[in-house]
Amino acid sequence: MSARTGSDYLKGLRDRREIWIGHHKVTDVTDHPALRGAAQALASVFDLQHAAADDCLVPDPQTHEPINVSHLIPRSREDLRRRHRGLRRIAELSVGMLGRTPDYVNVTYAGFAGRHDEWAMHGNEEGAANLVRYQRRIAQSDLALTHAIVHPTIDKSLGDNPGAGVALHKVENTKHGIVVRGARTLATLAPFADEIAVYPGHPASVNADECALAFCIPVATPGLKLICRDSAAASGNRFDHPLSSRFDEQDAFVIFDDVEVPRDRIHINCNLAVYRKVMRTSWAPNILQQTMIRAQTKLEFAWGLATRMVESINGAQPPAQQLLGELWSYAELTRAAVAAAEDAAYDYGNGVWCPATGPLAALRALMPTWMPRATEIIRLLGSHNLLTAPSLSMIRNAELKPLLDRYLCGVDDVSAETRARIFRLAWDFAGTGLAGRNDQYERFYLASGARNQQIAHLTADRTRAFDLVERFLGEDVE
Numbered sequence: 001m002s003a004r005t006g007s008d009y010l011k012g013l014r015d016r017r018e019i020w021i022g023h024h025k026v027t028d029v030t031d032h033p034a035l036r037g038a039a040q041a042l043a044s045v046f047d048l049q050h051a052a053a054d055d056c057l058v059p060d061p062q063t064h065e066p067i068n069v070s071h072l073i074p075r076s077r078e079d080l081r082r083r084h085r086g087l088r089r090i091a092e093l094s095v096g097m098l099g100r101t102p103d104y105v106n107v108t109y110a111g112f113a114g115r116h117d118e119w120a121m122h123g124n125e126e127g128a129a130n131l132v133r134y135q136r137r138i139a140q141s142d143l144a145l146t147h148a149i150v151h152p153t154i155d156k157s158l159g160d161n162p163g164a165g166v167a168l169h170k171v172e173n174t175k176h177g178i179v180v181r182g183a184r185t186l187a188t189l190a191p192f193a194d195e196i197a198v199y200p201g202h203p204a205s206v207n208a209d210e211c212a213l214a215f216c217i218p219v220a221t222p223g224l225k226l227i228c229r230d231s232a233a234a235s236g237n238r239f240d241h242p243l244s245s246r247f248d249e250q251d252a253f254v255i256f257d258d259v260e261v262p263r264d265r266i267h268i269n270c271n272l273a274v275y276r277k278v279m280r281t282s283w284a285p286n287i288l289q290q291t292m293i294r295a296q297t298k299l300e301f302a303w304g305l306a307t308r309m310v311e312s313i314n315g316a317q318p319p320a321q322q323l324l325g326e327l328w329s330y331a332e333l334t335r336a337a338v339a340a341a342e343d344a345a346y347d348y349g350n351g352v353w354c355p356a357t358g359p360l361a362a363l364r365a366l367m368p369t370w371m372p373r374a375t376e377i378i379r380l381l382g383s384h385n386l387l388t389a390p391s392l393s394m395i396r397n398a399e400l401k402p403l404l405d406r407y408l409c410g411v412d413d414v415s416a417e418t419r420a421r422i423f424r425l426a427w428d429f430a431g432t433g434l435a436g437r438n439d440q441y442e443r444f445y446l447a448s449g450a451r452n453q454q455i456a457h458l459t460a461d462r463t464r465a466f467d468l469v470e471r472f473l474g475e476d477v478e
Helices: 006-012 038-050 077-095 103-114 124-141 283-312 318-343 355-387 401-407 416-430 433-443 450-461 463-473
Strands: 020-021 024-026 057-059 067-068 146-148 169-173 178-189 195-198 212-217 226-227 251-262 266-269
Touching: 006 355, 006 433, 024 226, 038 077, 038 146, 057 169, 067 124, 077 103, 077 169, 077 283, 077 318, 103 124, 103 195, 103 283, 124 212, 146 433, 178 266, 178 318, 178 463, 212 251, 283 355, 283 416, 355 450, 401 416, 416 433
Parallel strands: 020 226, 146 195
Antiparallel strands: 020 024, 057 067, 169 178, 178 251, 195 212, 212 266, 226 251
16 A cells, blocks of 8 residues: 555544543544544545645655655655655645644654664664564555653652653563553544554653553554543534634543553563663654644744734734734744755764754744744734624624625725634634644643753754853953
């Protein structure tokens, strides 16, 4: 099998997976009212790769069948630019609202397989070989993966380690593999994934060998339970809920209730030394290309939406222009940083090329502030107008329509229907339940802004900055 269609993808979701929303066990994620909209949106991602094949598909290096470009292991700067075009098309489909489209984990595992030499350290040759074979499998089968790499928070005074019995850990060896028990979070996209990946978070917080695990298993594996948060999905038409009717990708708390992991799916088996090593070099710059292309797309959408909103009511006075300029600056700086990182790309080892770390690390540190600010700007610019956007049924009501056309239209030729579309879209982006979930998600996406700023400072190259300072500290004062 090569690149799947949306129909192929949806068919694969109809299995025996255990998904809980509220007190209901979901029997079919493709037909559940809280899930069907996002399932269809994800199916559109798979259809897109065929509709935009020139951007989204590349020949498999071994079989020459078409595979998604996110499976590409970059071997040059041109490979990164080629991947950029495909990642951008995928981000555009959801205007960046889907933070965990399958290309995220695809890119992750392409990077892992490319640096299999790191995974083979400290006696983990078998795990590294399993990982390389698995990456080939997800590329050829075009699987959608989620991941769960964070421990549950039980006692914050213990840091990131929840303690024995809660953290995911190995219980025993079996004839065919190992049995694991415990919990992980936060598995975004989990109800819509074919498989779930467990691998080290960064910085790795595991202190016991039995917790040093990495593996991938099907979501339908017996004993695997996905506990979903309250749904932010809205039913109904796309006029009233243009974003929340399709882009609630869901987040799940994952319980491994004595789950057996087959031996050939284990990538780290209680090897603390390799567990602490594998995320420290090429993972961040590799995956940050995908995440920041999505962020750029979302910020550009926010700027465009805010501009249309202001112009529809002739509200572009200087204070509004200032806010719009601020929003544009975030989008443009993101674009420029991604371009700079790709232009300065280099071989990170084993022939794997990744973008330069610096520009992307800066974005990673700032995005948890920029994204909520973008939402705030839209709410400030929209003011009470965000709460006076009639629904489609109101606009089509014969009694109401003439009144709405007169009193709730926009400037010049902006009709009441167009004005309502603009402001309902803005409200769905900035004010609904989905908007609140996305705001929280962006604040802690790839860890908090505070943690990322600390890491950025500690890992940054200080050579030139210190040279500039030393000129003054070392000069003759006589």
